[in-house]
Structures are given as C-alpha cells and as structure tokens.
Amino acid sequence: MQSAVYIRAIRGSWLLIAVFVACGGIGLGALAQSREPVYTSEARLLVTFTPTLEHPSQQTSRLMQRLAKTYTTAVATPRVTEPVIGKLGLDTTPEELGEQITASSPVNSHEIRVTVTDTSAARAAAIVNALAAELGTIAARNKPSAELPANVGISVVSGASVPGKPEPVRWPLHALAGAFAGFGIGLGLAVLRGRRNDDAQTGVPLRR
Template sequence: MTLRDLLASFRKHLMLVVATTVLATVLVGVVSHYSEPVYRSSASLYFSLSVGQSASDLNQGNTYTQSQMLSFAQLATMPIVLDPVIERLGLDTTSQQLASSVSASRAQETSILDISAASRSAATAADVANAVAAQLVVVVEDLALRDANGDSTVNAKQVKDAQVPLYPIAPNTRRNVLAGFVVGILAGLLLAYLRDVLDTRVRRPDDVTAVAKVPVLGQISRIPGRSSQRPAVVLGVSESHAEEFRRLRTNLRFLSVDTEGLCLVISSAMPGE
C-alpha cells in the first residue's frame, strides 16, 4: 500500500479516525483527572571525613568520602534506616514497601546525597524525606570507623530540609492527554488501514475499478417506488435517473467504436434487481 492509498484510506474513514482520537484523548484525560496525586519532597546530606589538617590528609579524606557515597545511598533504602522511620512517624507500612517510595542520589562529583520520598500526601512526603535523612546520619556515623577518641570518622550533616511540596509530580495531565491524542490518531489510522485491507466488499465504482482494472461505464441509482417489471424507460423516471441512462448510452457508443469482441458486465447490489 502506497502513501497515496493510506491518504485515501484516511479520507474514507475520517470519522473513524476522529472518533478514535477523541475517545482516547477524553478517556486519558478523565483517568488523569480522577487519579490520586503523588507528591515528592527532597532533603540533602553532606558527608565529610574527620582527618588531619594537611593537604594530603584532606585530599585522602575527600576521596574516601566520595568512594563511599554509593554505599550511603544504598543504606537509605534498607530496613536499618527505614524501620526506625516507620516507628517514629507511625506509618502503616513495611520497610520494603516504604523503600519503593524512597530514593537516594548523589549530586555529580560531590559529597552531597539527595534523599527523596514520594507519597499521596504532600506533608507525609516531606516528613518521610526528613526522617530518612536524619536516621541515615545516625546509621552512617554508627557504622563508621572510630578514631582514637572513639568518635566517628565520618561526619554527616543535613544541609537541606525537605519542604511540603505545593504541586504533585503525577499525574501529568497535560502530558498524558497529549500522549492519548497521539495514540488515538495512530490507533485510528491503524483501524482504518485494517478495515480497508480486511473489507473485500465492493461498495463504490472506484472499488470496481481498483479490483477489476476496467472502467465503470455507468451507474443507475435505485428508482423509488418502482415495483413493476416493466422497463424504467417506459414507466418514466426523474431527470436525474434519465441523465444516468443517457450517460451510460453515450459511454457505450464511444466504447464500441474501435473495440472488437466487447464484453460487458452488468451487476446489481442485491438479488432481484
């Protein structure tokens, strides 16, 4: 099927494409509108190593801290951090379920870790992010190596508190509606194409020409109220029907001038015509 055929199929089934597009767009819009919103809030932690004051010590401490950032991020979603958070906030969930809504990411090439929490409640999202950040500070300092005085060699400090978000991150109604619009158009075009491919019925003169590769010489419309078996030309017909007969006669005359062995096919839409 060529591009021209696709465009012809689109024009022929324009209402199907439009209906599918409108239906998909409206359906996605309604679902997005009535979906429960999801909020996200983030807190930030800064990690450093308690080392000597020389340039070499500071450089080694910074290198060590950055090498441990991935481990600190993984701790943020483990039960050792999340179980105390659940108990402190009185959440009706498990550490495994809470871990699916908490994430920790390192700001590129820094010693700063961003803790994010998502929830259907804006206040809960902020509370969880702050609680996870605070508990992670406790866990990291508890697990770190100790110096000669028994103090933790890793220092963690919350440098940004999570704030109650004003707007949800999901659903993104505008984006979803646009996606529904595009999907609706593509689905409509696909249905139009399949309808043309699977429908083998001959409906219009163009279909006859496309299938038989021969021209249609004429088409006689149904004459309303005609029940007699007598020829239509004897009974009398309207001007529009008479014009159809005249057009057929003219085409037959021109066709038979230089044609030998002429073969004509007369077809009807249903039995009895």
C-alpha cells in the first residue's frame, strides 16, 4: 500500500522530484569541488626492542604486537598531539589535530602507519614526523621488566615526505549523495502534495 503511494507520487510529480535531484547533485558536487585542497602524508614505524632480539619468543612477539596496537591507539590522543602542537607551534587544539590523524597497524605485525591530512603539504609531513618522534619518546620511557625483556623503541621505516599534489576530490560521490538527498526531499514533497490533492477532492481537511 505504501509503495503504491510513492509510485503515484513519482508519476504525478516527477518533474518536481527531478528538479530536487538535479539541484542536490549539482549543489553538493560543486561544494565538494570548491573546498580547499588537502594533502596527505604518511610514515611507517616499527616497534622494536633494544638491544635487538635475534630470536624473540612467541610471547615476546605477541607483546610487540600488543604494543603496536597500543601506540596506534595513542597517536591521535592529547598525550601525543599536545606535545606536537607545542613543538610545531600549531594553531589548533589536541582534539582538532587528532581528527586529522589516521593510524593503523596491520594484523599480526609490529608496524604502525601514521597518516595526517592538512591543507598545507609541508605541515602535513611535519606533523607526521613530529608524531613519530613523540611516540619514540613515549616508548623509551618503558623500562625493561619481567614482561619486557629489553628497552622498547620505535624506529622509522619510512619517514613522511612533503606530498607533491593534493588528494583528489571525489566530487562524483558527493554529487551522488546530493542527488539521493534531493530525491528524498522531492519525494516527500510529492507525497505531501498528493495527500493535499486527495483531501481537497474528498473534502477532508489535512491533519497537522
């Protein structure tokens, strides 16, 4: 029954719906295209032990994996971002900087990948390298213990470089999202118009 209402609304007000679809798609697509370009820079880090363990036990390997996950989670927290803001003199808050950061660690590995997006290419690279250095400082505070067989360190496998071009704007996805939103609005208005017409023909007032 409900589907019949929608089908009738589309048939009766297809032009209205088409206008909203076009306006939504073009509007959101143009808005995405006009946004300030952003740059992405990435560094790859590795959790290590000093001195290096030639044949780490299975338990030690699992511990290194847990440490990698722990540091990955910590990258975007104020514990790491606040010192970075101070060192680089950034005009932002720890929470806002955290939103620019993406960190991940592949399954069953000691690797950490840190990515930063920023409107400045040079600043994006500087932030990533500063985050890596701060993680290394935090890791160095872990002293050897019964669980930790050696000093924990974070080595840089590949440092962040200044990106040469901004991230591509995915305006087709934005345009598609805008078109769907426009379709929803247009369909809602078409259904409302159909009910008003039905009430006018039957003499039943529209319920508010």
